[in-house]
Amino acid sequence: MSDYKTQQDFVYYDDYWKYVIDKNMKEAQKRYETELSQRHETRRLNAAIQIIAICAVLCLAFSGVVIRSAAIYQAKYEIHILHNEIRDMQLEVEELRAHIDNAVSLNHVEAVALNELKMQYPESNQIVHVASNWNYTMDNTEEDSQMAVVEKGLAFAAKLN
Numbered sequence: 001m002s003d004y005k006t007q008q009d010f011v012y013y014d015d016y017w018k019y020v021i022d023k024n025m026k027e028a029q030k031r032y033e034t035e036l037s038q039r040h041e042t043r044r045l046n047a048a049i050q051i052i053a054i055c056a057v058l059c060l061a062f063s064g065v066v067i068r069s070a071a072i073y074q075a076k077y078e079i080h081i082l083h084n085e086i087r088d089m090q091l092e093v094e095e096l097r098a099h100i101d102n103a104v105s106l107n108h109v110e111a112v113a114l115n116e117l118k119m120q121y122p123e124s125n126q127i128v129h130v131a132s133n134w135n136y137t138m139d140n141t142e143e144d145s146q147m148a149v150v151e152k153g154l155a156f157a158a159k160l161n
Contacts, residue, residue: 005019
């Protein structure tokens, strides 16, 4: 049997209307409670979505800061490596300058000539003296260069004879 009653189930008409009104009130109360619980559920869901959205924005912002910091530290590390390379290259340049200075020093040239190239000092009969009016200065004039060519030509001719 169903819960629904008709007017014939009641003896008095007022009792029937009281039943109908109570029934409608209970249904309205049920609908109201259902809507209220749905509104609460919707509000909770919206609040949860807002919290998640705020957290997501904060995480993105924090990730951006972390990524930016990582890029800065990477750049600093690369700068540090480049500074080390520069320092190493400067040391290498200094070593090469010292090597060049050593290679052009008269003592080194003499040692290489005597030991590696097996050269000897000239004997007195191997020495050729050339008379020259050449002025050994840093002045570079045209007269001096012409005079040097003439003297070299004379020296070469004397050597041939």
